[in-house]
Amino acid sequence: MKRVKVSNNVIRRLPRYLRKLDELSENGVSRISSFELGQQLGLTPSQIRQDFSCFGEFGQQGYGYNVPVLRSQIATILGMDRGYHAILIGVGNIGHALMDNFCFSDWGFQLAAAFDINPTLIGTTFGGVPIFSMDELVDYIRNNPVDVAVLTVPKEVAVSVTNTLTENGIEAIWNFTNVELTEPNSSTIVENVHFSDSLLSLSYFVSERHDERAAKAAKAEKQS
Amino acid sequence: MKRVKVSNNVIRRLPRYLRKLDELSENGVSRISSFELGQQLGLTPSQIRQDFSCFGEFGQQGYGYNVPVLRSQIATILGMDRGYHAILIGVGNIGHALMDNFCFSDWGFQLAAAFDINPTLIGTTFGGVPIFSMDELVDYIRNNPVDVAVLTVPKEVAVSVTNTLTENGIEAIWNFTNVELTEPNSSTIVENVHFSDSLLSLSYFVSERHDERAAKAAKAEKQS
């Protein structure tokens, strides 16, 4: 597979393609053109073909794309077949919800362990995942493969836990805390799930629509 | 305030500015230049000034920006002072975590009600928010102000619930299900929190780094 430098925008679209292809498969669709795929995703056919061409040639002239083949190519591009290991730090509300509800294995990940400071949780397992004491974290990292740490701790300890992680060789963090972890000159890969950023964007779009409507109403008022 | 058409990229950066400004305030910083802000966020000063200039003139030559003033301007732009009302549909794991952990009021929202089908939940309140039966949903929407619906139902019912919502006048959905709700020709505002998309992007970046490292190692091997 080609591995040239690919823009962020392209990378962010890949999981959407994957999701759509899974949906198509479920509906028994085994073949699709860039035109049709574009229709369904609100993208131009050109953009879709450009995106794929960053990684190889997955289609066939006059035919389009074979859905399962394309799906598996994108899965490979995303690294879903690499068997990455994840650990989760902080079995609070959101950590718990992830362990319970989010199927890591669907996306090629194995959630191998969780860590918390709560004595009533330590030593138990949840959905097959053992919960260890935070005291065991460093030891665990040093003796087990860990590709991604899921950070679901309270925001107060987010930075100190992150330091512990990076100092012990963790290179990728899936950050659910509302803290800006991205250090200017750090090489750690941080992927943020900032609920508040998402809600505030939504708030903006809602406000924009309200204002447009108000402006239109004012204009109509003026004319009457 | 100006309300010209602003690009998505700009809008997505606004909540980050807000978060950084709050952090600066906490640390007693009351004044900042676009240069310094850029340093801390990994953006160019030009970009920051361009972003702000979409909405007005918030700085002062030779001085920079007053942190609390800028913070409040951005809050207004995002609509945080409009007192939007939200309801939450589906008090499962993630819905519960949001009700418990996510402070809607910090972002200008009031979570007014939640809905579920679980009889043991219906009639109770959680963090002051009453949980109603799904049967009461339509009636509630018709008789109360609802600006945003938080969708935290199982994916199987996501589409049917969405239809109920939009048919009854809900125009904005904060979607936590792993379902692509964005209909091609719908006017509903949908903001997605797709955990799996986020994790897969992270998976890509991790894979990219692995591959680069492997390529470098292979090259070194060849030279020796």
Add this chain to the structure above:
DNA sequence: TAGATTGTTAATCGATTAACAATC
């Protein structure tokens, strides 16, 4: 074969960066 659709090159569009006069 004829029609369809790809992969890719070129053209366009938009976003980011640089530069600088205005001014605090």
Add this chain to the structure above:
DNA sequence: TAGATTGTTAATCGATTAACAATC
């Protein structure tokens, strides 16, 4: 005042779109 830094215009860069030869 002199130095600093904005807001904005112009230049650059990159991403999206259009076009089309290649080919299934």
